[in-house]
Amino acid sequence: KEREKLAKKHGLSEKTLRNRIGDLKKYGIIGDSQKDVFIEDLFSSKNENDVIDLRAVFLILKSRKWTIISLSGFVTIMGIAYALLAVPLFLSTTSMYPVGETGTSSSILGSNLEGIAETFGIKGLSPMPTYNIPDIVNSRRLKKDIILLNWKTKTYPDSSNLIQFWEINKPKWFTSQNWLKHFLPENPYPPDPQDKFLENAIKKLNEMIFVDEEISGLIVVSVLMEDPGLAADIANYIAFFVRGFISNEQNKEEVKNKEFINKQMLSA
Numbered sequence: 341k342e343r344e345k346l347a348k349k350h351g352l353s354e355k356t357l358r359n360r361i362g363d364l365k366k367y368g369i370i371g372d373s374q375k376d377v378f379i380e381d382l383f384s385s386k387n388e389n390d391v392i393d394l395r396a397v398f399l400i401l402k403s404r405k406w407t408i409i410s411l412s413g414f415v416t417i418m419g420i421a422y423a424l425l426a427v428p429l430f431l432s433t434t435s436m437y438p439v440g441e442t443g444t445s446s447s448i449l450g451s452n453l454e455g456i457a458e459t460f461g462i463k464g465l466s467p468m469p470t471y472n473i474p475d476i477v478n479s480r481r482l483k484k485d486i487i488l489l490n491w492k493t494k495t496y497p498d499s500s501n502l503i504q505f506w507e508i509n510k511p512k513w514f515t516s517q518n519w520l521k522h523f524l525p526e527n528p529y530p531p532d533p534q535d536k537f538l539e540n541a542i543k544k545l546n547e548m549i550f551v552d553e554e555i556s557g558l559i560v561v562s563v564l565m566e567d568p569g570l571a572a573d574i575a576n577y578i579a580f581f582v583r584g585f586i587s588n589e590q591n592k593e594e595v596k597n598k599e600f601i602n603k604q605m606l607s608a
Contacts, residue, residue: 343361362396366399428566429548429566430566430568431563431564432574432575434560434575434576434578435561436558436559436579436582436583437557438471438473471585471586473551473559474559477549477551477561477582482578483545484538486545486574486578487502488502489501491570492569492573493505494569495567506541506544508537508541548563549561549563549564561575562575563575
């Protein structure tokens with residue numbers, strides 16, 4: 341507002357006056373210190389085509405060089421410290437194609453039995469259901485098995501479960517939860533410590549298993565672990581579990597259909 345008043349008083353445009361003030365600040369004619377000059381100068385030293393003067397940008401960087409150096413040094417030190425102190429994680433992946441409806445000759449409900457069923461007027465048998473592999477991988481049943489199974493690692497060559505591997509069952513010298521227990525009434529139904537360890541391990545495992553569905557239909561399961569062998573073993577176990585689960589469910593469904601056909605044949 342003050343600049344508009346001053347420009348009107350001297351018959352200038354506000355933009356022209358702003359540029360003149362920027363020039364005066366740039367050459368140190370006005371302004372208490374150079375720190376107060378160059379930020380305003382970046383926007384006030386534009387030419388007629390509204391293009392920022394590169395010299396003004398250079399002066400700004402020069403005036404803030406120690407700030408830039410200190411911030412860059414701090415970020416660099418933090419990055420080096422993280423690289424040295426952070427626990428490295430190893431990635432292992434396994435790929436699977438989704439299972440659709442089964443109608444092959446290897447099925448119990450092959451083409452011959454289906455033809456016999458249709459001869460006796462039996463139609464509308466339920467097809468094999470499709471199975472969502474991401475749901476199986478993210479199931480609690482699978483993750484519980486992974487945590488409670490014994491795995492051989494470099495830290496535990498004689499094998500250990502993931503609760504021991506992650507040291508979840510080791511008491512911590514201080515936690516906010518334990519501190520608050522001294523001020524709260526005692527729980528008459530305390531939970532089983534093993535159940536708490538299992539829940540904490542499942543939460544951690546959720547952050548280390550990822551499922552991606554490709555456009556082609558390929559499903560990629562990625563496992564991150566502190567031990568490379570452990571990551572590969574868990575990825576292979578997931579593939580084995582999914583394959584076995586789907587096979588068992590399909591067999592159960594086929595047995596039900598076979599029993600249904602036999603009953604209808606006897607009735608006919």
